[in-house]
Amino acid sequence: xxxxxxxxxxxxxxxxxxxxxxxxxxxxxxxxxxxxxxxxxxxxxxxxxxxxxxxxxxxxxxxxxxxxxxxxxxxxxxxxxxxxxxxxxxxxxxxxxxxxxxxxxxxxxxxxxxxxxxxxxxxxxxxxxxxxxxxxxxxxxxxxxxxxxxxxxxxxxxxxxxxxxxxxxxxxxxxxxxxxxxxxxxxxxxxxxxxxxxxxxxxxxxxxxxxxxxxxxxxxxxxxxxxxxxxxxxxxxxxxxxxxxxxxxxxxxxxxxxxxxxxxxxxxxxxxxxxxxxxxxxxxxxxxxxxxxxxxxxxxxxxxxxx
Amino acid sequence: xxxxxxxxxxxxxxxxxxxxxxxxxxxxxxxxxxxxxxxxxxxxxxxxxxxxxxxxxxxxxxxxxxxxxxxxxxxxxxxxxxxxxxxxxxxxxxxxxxxxxxxxxxxxxxxxxxxxxxxxxxxxxxxxxxxxxxxxxxxxxxxxxxxxxxxxxxxxxxxxxxxxxxxxxxxxxxxxxxxxxxxxxxxxxxxxxxxxxxxxxxxxxxxxxxxxxxxxxxxxxxxxxxxxxxxxxxxxxxxxxxxxxxx
Ligand SMILES: Nc1ncnc2c1ncn2[C@@H]1O[C@H](COP(=O)(O)OP(=O)(O)O)[C@@H](O)[C@H]1O
Ligand SMILES: [Mg+2]
Numbered sequence: 001x002x003x004x005x006x007x008x009x010x011x012x013x014x015x016x017x018x019x020x021x022x023x024x025x026x027x028x029x030x031x032x033x034x035x036x037x038x039x040x041x042x043x044x045x046x047x048x049x050x051x052x053x054x055x056x057x058x059x060x061x062x063x064x065x066x067x068x069x070x071x072x073x074x075x076x077x078x079x080x081x082x083x084x085x086x087x088x089x090x091x092x093x094x095x096x097x098x099x100x101x102x103x104x105x106x107x108x109x110x111x112x113x114x115x116x117x118x119x120x121x122x123x124x125x126x127x128x129x130x131x132x133x134x135x136x137x138x139x140x141x142x143x144x145x146x147x148x149x150x151x152x153x154x155x156x157x158x159x160x161x162x163x164x165x166x167x168x169x170x171x172x173x174x175x176x177x178x179x180x181x182x183x184x185x186x187x188x189x190x191x192x193x194x195x196x197x198x199x200x201x202x203x204x205x206x207x208x209x210x211x212x213x214x215x216x217x218x219x220x221x222x223x224x225x226x227x228x229x230x231x232x233x234x235x236x237x238x239x240x241x242x243x244x245x246x247x248x249x250x251x252x253x254x255x256x257x258x259x260x261x262x263x264x265x266x267x268x269x270x271x272x273x274x275x276x277x278x279x280x281x282x283x284x285x286x287x288x289x290x291x292x293x294x295x296x297x298x299x300x301x302x303x304x305x306x307x
Numbered sequence: 308x309x310x311x312x313x314x315x316x317x318x319x320x321x322x323x324x325x326x327x328x329x330x331x332x333x334x335x336x337x338x339x340x341x342x343x344x345x346x347x348x349x350x351x352x353x354x355x356x357x358x359x360x361x362x363x364x365x366x367x368x369x370x371x372x373x374x375x376x377x378x379x380x381x382x383x384x385x386x387x388x389x390x391x392x393x394x395x396x397x398x399x400x401x402x403x404x405x406x407x408x409x410x411x412x413x414x415x416x417x418x419x420x421x422x423x424x425x426x427x428x429x430x431x432x433x434x435x436x437x438x439x440x441x442x443x444x445x446x447x448x449x450x451x452x453x454x455x456x457x458x459x460x461x462x463x464x465x466x467x468x469x470x471x472x473x474x475x476x477x478x479x480x481x482x483x484x485x486x487x488x489x490x491x492x493x494x495x496x497x498x499x500x501x502x503x504x505x506x507x508x509x510x511x512x513x514x515x516x517x518x519x520x521x522x523x524x525x526x527x528x529x530x531x532x533x534x535x536x537x538x539x540x541x542x543x544x545x546x547x548x549x550x551x552x553x554x
Contacts, residue, residue, distance in 0.1 A: 167409045167418060170398075174406045177395035184357060184377040184387065185461065186410035 002302035013150055017143055025146055029214065031255050032149035033207055038235035038247035039156045040203035044196045045233070046242035047169060047307050049176030050099075054110030055232050057117050058087040058201040060223035062208025064121060067134045067218060080209045087205020088198055095194040102179075111229060118224035133219030136212055145214055152210065156203050160244045163199075164307045172196055173307045176242075230273035237280045240287025243306040245298065249288055308333040308496050309354070309465060314363035316349055323349040324520045327363070331465070336487070336497045338511035338528070340504070342540060345517040347500045348390055351467050354498075355387050356380035367465065381411045386463035388454040390470045390500075396443035400434055400453055401425055403442055404460045411461030428456050432486065448479050455486070466490065468499040472506050484510055508532060516540070 017025060041055040066083035070076065094113060101109055121128045128134060163169040171192045174182035183189045212218050222228070231254075232247075239250025254276065280287065288294055289304065298304035309331040316324045324346040331337045339347050352358040354365055356377035364373045372380055386407070394403050404425040408416060416424065429435045432452045437445060442453060451471055458466060468487070472480040484506055491497055501507040507514060508528040516524040516531055518540040524531050531537055 165418075167405075167415075167421075170402060170406055170409060173398055173402070174395050177397055178393060180357070181389075181393055181395070182406070184355065184381060185407050185457065186378045186381045186412070187406065188378060188410075 001300075005301060005303065010154070017146055022142065025142055027255075027259070029146055029149050031252065032153045033211060034231070034235060034251040034255055035153050035248050036149075036156050036203060036207045037232040038239070038251045039153075039160060039244075040200050040207070041232035042236045042241055042247045043156075043160060043163065043200040043203075044193075045236060046246070047163065047172040047176060048193055048196050050102075050193065050197075051107045051233065052110050052197070052200070053107045053229060053233065054094075054098075054113045055200065055204060056224065056229040057110075057114045058091060058204035059208035059211070059228070060114070060117055060121070060220075061090050062087045062205030063212045063218050063223045064128060064134065064208075065205075066209035067136045067212040068127065070136055070213070071134075076213070080206065080213075083209030083212075084202050084206040087201045087208065091197045091201035092194065095197050099190060099193045099197075114224050114226075114229045118220045121220040121224065128220075131219060131221075133217055133222070134212070135217050138216050145210075149207075149210060149214075152203070152207060157244065157248070159199065159203075161305065164244065164305055168192070168195070169307050227273060230277065234273040234276040234280075236287075238276055238284075238287055240289035243287075243289050243304060245303050245305070246287050246289045253288065308368060309498070310366040311350075311354070312364045312366075314350070314353060314365065315361045316346075316353055316358065317361050322520050324353070324517075327517075327522050329515050329522065329525060331496060331498055332512070333496055334491070334494065335512040336491055336499065336510050338507035338514040339498065339500045339517065340502070340507055340514060340531075341517035341523075344519075346520040347517055348469055350517070351387060351469055351500065355385060355467060378410075381461055381463075382413055384412075384462070384464040385467065386411060386458040386461040386465075387467035388451070388458055388469055388471055390473065392447070392450040392454050394442035394445075394450055394453045394457065397441060399439050399441055400429065400445070400456075401438040403453055404428055404456045407457040407460030425456075425460060428459050431459075431489075432456050447474055451475065451483070452486075459490070463495060465496045465498065468497065468501075470500055470502055472501060472503050480506055504532075 013028070016028065037055070037059060041052060044050050044052050062083035065086035066079045069082050070079040074082070098106060098109055122130050163172070171182065171187045174185070174187050175189055175192055179189055208223065211223070235250035235254050236247040237250065238254060239248065240246030284291070289298055295304060311327055311329050314324060314327040315322070327350065339350065341347055349358070353360045356372065356375050356379070359374060364371060366372065367380070367383060367385060370383070372383065395406065401422070405421050408421045408424055426435065426438065429438055432455060434449060434452050434456060437449060442450070445453060455471065471487070472483050475483060480503060487497060487499070487510060499507070511528055513526065514528050514531045515522060516537050523536045523540060524534045
C-alpha cells in the first residue's frame, strides 16, 4: 500500500514539469526546499532528541560557500560539493563543544551560532558584501532545478528510512532516551551524535548551495534570519518529529498556509513559526501525524515509520 | 575474575566508599548487602566504569580497568542492571535488547542475527510476547526482566545486578532467583546487590557486607549472618524498612 501511494506521488512529481505551470513549479521547488530542511533537521532533532536551533547555519554556510566559489569561476558541481563540505566541516567543528551541552543549553548555543554567522556575513563585507548581499551568475533553468531539488528530497527521505532500519538508528534512539545508559551499553554516544549532525548538515549545506543557485541572490537575513532558523523546527514539530513522514507533512501544511494566508498578513508571518512551535508544544506535542485518526490512517497505509 | 583493591570514592566532602578490597571468583555468585546508603550502588558504578574512583584499583579478567569507561568495560564483558529499572522507555522491548547486542560486545552481529539472538533471550525471560511492546508499558516485574535481557544481550562474563528483586512480590522474587541460578549455570559470574536477605543467603557463594562505605564482613552466607557487626548494622535498618514498606 505504502509503495503504491509513494509510487503515484513520485510519478506525479516526475512528470509534473510537462504540464508547464511555472507558478506551481516554483511552488514545488520551495516546497522541496522546506521539506528537505525540516527532514534533515529531524535526523538530529527527531532521532537523537537534540533540538538543533542552529540547523539553518549549515544551510547558510552552504549558500555562501557556493555563491562565493561559483563567482570565482569554479564549476557548478565543484561549487555544490564545496558548499556541502563547508557545512560538514562546520558541523564537525561545532559538534565537540555543542554536544557537551544538553537540552535548552544545546539549543540556545546552536541558535547563537546562527546569529554569529549572520553577524560575520554582515560585517565581512569585503568578502560577502554584507547587507547588500551576494549576487551570482544567472545559470538557472527551471527544469534542472526542479529535478535537482526533487532528487534531494527523495534522497533525504530515503536516508531517513535507512537510518530507522539500521543499528545506527537504534543507537540514535537510545541516545534520545537515556544517554548515560546508552553509553553503559557500549553505544559510542559522542560519535553517534556527531555523525547524525554531519548527515543532517550535509543535506542542509547542499540545499543551501542549491538555494543560491536558484535565487541568484542571497543576503545574511535570507539564510541566517531568525525566521529561517525557526522554520525547519516549526515544520518538523507541527508534522511530528521522529516519524519520517512528519516533517514532510509539516512542511506541506505550513507552506500551504503561508501561501494562502500569511501573504495577506505580512506581520503575522514573522511571528508565525515561533507561534507554531509554542502552540504545538502546548497542545499537540506529538505533531499532526500522532493525532489518533491521522496516526491510525498512516499505520494502515504503512507510512508511519518511526524510531 | 574481578579484583577490587583499596577502592575509595568521595563525592565532594562525602565519603561513599573507603578502602574496599574483595575478589569475585569465576563462576560464582557473590552477594553484596548493607543498609541503605552504605555505598553498594556506588561500588557498582565504579566497577562498571560509570564513575571514576577517587583511589584504588579494579582488575577484571586480569586487566586493569580502573580508569576505563563504561562503554568499553561493557565490551570487555561486564554488564549490569540498575536499581531503579531504567529501560529505554520509548523503545520496544526488542529494540532495548538489540542495543545491548549491537553495541555492547566485541563482535558486531548483523541486524538479522541480532534479532534472532534477542528473541532467544526474550524467550528465556518469558518476555517473548512483549517483544513489540514499548518498554514503558511493561509491568514492574517485566521491566526488571527487560533490564536483565538487555544486559544478557551483551553476553557478559560478569553480570552486576543491583537489587533486581526489589519491589517484587515474594513469588516473583523466587522466580527471579531461579532465573539467576540458570544464568550462573550457563557460566556467567554474578555479583548482586540484594536487600532481601533470604534471596542473597540462598543464592550466594560468598557475601560482602558494607556499612557506611566500609566493608564490615565477608564470607560464606552463614558466617556473615551470624557476625555480630552485621547484626548490629541491620538492627537499625529493620526499623527503617518496616517504615518504608507500609503503604
Ligand atoms: N552521584 C552522587 N553524587 C553525590 N553523592 C552520591 C552519588 N551517588 C551516591 N551518593 C551518596 O553516596 C552514598 C552511598 O549511596 P549508594 O551507593 O547509592 O548507597 P546504596 O546503594 O548502598 O544504598 C549515599 O550517601 C549517597 O547519597
Ligand atoms: Mg543502591
